[in-house]
Amino acid sequence: MAGAATEGKLSPALPLATLIGRELRGDGSERPLVRYGHSGFAKRGEDYFLVKPDCLRVPGDPSSAFSVFAVFDGHNGVSAAVFSKEKLLEHVMSAVPQGISREDWLQALPRALVAGFVKTDIDFQRKGETSGTTATLVVVDGFTVTVASVGDSRCILDTQGGEVSLLTVDHRLEENAEERERVTASGGEVSRLNLCGGQEVGPLRCWPGGLCLSRSIGDTDVGEFIVPIPHVKQVKLPNTGGRLIIASDGIWDALSSETAAQACRGLPAELAAKLVVKQALKTSGLKDDTTCVVVDIIPSDHCSTPPALSPKRNQNMLKSLIFGRRSHSSVGKLSKSASLSSVEEIFEEGSAMLEERLGRNFPSKANLPPFRCAICQVDQEPFEGLMTDNVGGCCSAPSTPWGGPYLCSDCRKKKDAMEGKRSSRSTTCR
Numbered sequence: 001m002a003g004a005a006t007e008g009k010l011s012p013a014l015p016l017a018t019l020i021g022r023e024l025r026g027d028g029s030e031r032p033l034v035r036y037g038h039s040g041f042a043k044r045g046e047d048y049f050l051v052k053p054d055c056l057r058v059p060g061d062p063s064s065a066f067s068v069f070a071v072f073d074g075h076n077g078v079s080a081a082v083f084s085k086e087k088l089l090e091h092v093m094s095a096v097p098q099g100i101s102r103e104d105w106l107q108a109l110p111r112a113l114v115a116g117f118v119k120t121d122i123d124f125q126r127k128g129e130t131s132g133t134t135a136t137l138v139v140v141d142g143f144t145v146t147v148a149s150v151g152d153s154r155c156i157l158d159t160q161g162g163e164v165s166l167l168t169v170d171h172r173l174e175e176n177a178e179e180r181e182r183v184t185a186s187g188g189e190v191s192r193l194n195l196c197g198g199q200e201v202g203p204l205r206c207w208p209g210g211l212c213l214s215r216s217i218g219d220t221d222v223g224e225f226i227v228p229i230p231h232v233k234q235v236k237l238p239n240t241g242g243r244l245i246i247a248s249d250g251i252w253d254a255l256s257s258e259t260a261a262q263a264c265r266g267l268p269a270e271l272a273a274k275l276v277v278k279q280a281l282k283t284s285g286l287k288d289d290t291t292c293v294v295v296d297i298i299p300s301d302h303c304s305t306p307p308a309l310s311p312k313r314n315q316n317m318l319k320s321l322i323f324g325r326r327s328h329s330s331v332g333k334l335s336k337s338a339s340l341s342s343v344e345e346i347f348e349e350g351s352a353m354l355e356e357r358l359g360r361n362f363p364s365k366a367n368l369p370p371f372r373c374a375i376c377q378v379d380q381e382p383f384e385g386l387m388t389d390n391v392g393g394c395c396s397a398p399s400t401p402w403g404g405p406y407l408c409s410d411c412r413k414k415k416d417a418m419e420g421k422r423s424s425r426s427t428t429c430r
């Protein structure tokens with residue numbers, strides 16, 4: 001799938017030219033254009049992607065448009081990836097308070113992303129299926145980009161200044177010591193596969209289950225310390241815009257962030273996605289888990305001929321003109337200063353502790369009911385909620401004091417299970 005859309009796009013009846021014309025006349029807003037393309041192979045068919053260029057924050061109000069893109073790399077079957085593709089965005093959006101300003105909405109997104117990922121995991125596990133998936137969800141609102149991710153799919157950002165930044169963190173046990181510590185502390189065992197004769201092979205995995213990832217959605221047969229709590233990063237792009245490359249691990253095992261960005265500079269998104277995949281295949285020779293979505297965020301005053309993204313001939317000249325010299329090892333570094341030419345870091349948090357992610361005192365301006373669960377958004381009667389808090393369910397494992405917002409009993413069980421305190425799956429006492 002590939003295509004182009006403006007963020008102001010509401011009705012399919014409006015041709016792109018009309019929308020571009022509006023942007024050019026300046027009667028829309030200063031919002032950038034968003035163009036995208038997709039390519040990829042998944043030999044086992046376990047990769048899925050999501051492209052939703054025309055979401056609305058306020059129903060019926062085109063000025064509240066935003067775009068969503070996602071990559072899901074499933075394992076042990078496709079059902080977790082399919083379920084996440086269908087439900088994750090809905091769950092995230094249901095956790096954002098209604099009737100708030102754009103600024104408040106953007107501020108509420110990181111917390112809503114955590115709630116939406118956890119709710120999707122809880123709902124999927126109720127189905128009793130064992131598959132799992134990575135999930136990298138990207139929300140583009142104007143020049144503000146918010147990325148939430150579990151697993152080892154990645155999102156990188158390439159700006160016209162030539163800086164390439166990684167907006168996600170890999171949740172791979174092999175490469176993430178902090179996650180190994182967390183999994184071990186929560187009761188998991190981290191080791192390599194043990195062949196007969198005691199020979200250890202392959203990457204570090206967690207047991208039970210043998211998964212190489214430390215975070216995912218699904219994976220019901222793996223310990224619950226494999227959590228669905230995403231790393232979230234929110235940045236504001238410079239007014240020159242930028243390019244996002246969202247892809248599954250088959251791409252990143254073959255290409256560095258820099259190489260992927262360089263492979264497709266100067267090309268429109270659709271062609272860029274194809275080239276990144278082609279480059280990865282050339283390097284690794286594997287046609288698996290190589291799903292790639294390229295998203296260009298283009299200043300509207302450049303929309304007719306976006307210089308950096310133009311597919312015009314003489315690409316090499318364009319490249320040198322526009323991107324100039326590359327700075328070395330810029331991956332992962334972001335400028336925290338707000339300037340016209342650099343990326344502004346607004347928010348970043350990767351903790352696996354729900355209390356830290358949902359906040360002790362959520363400054364809600366939306367007057368939410370006091371007993372609405374911060375994860376599943378279900379309202380409970382005050383009496384019911386208090387009982388849950390005081391009694392802690394039928395099992396004897398005590399729940400630790402909780403400084404976060406109100407959670408229903410099921411979501412509280414899930415929280416405890418993720419921290420290794422009890423299983424959320426045993427609903428009866430043994």
Ligand SMILES: [Zn+2]
Pocket residue numbers: 373374375376377378407408409410411412
């Ligand atoms: Zn709940």
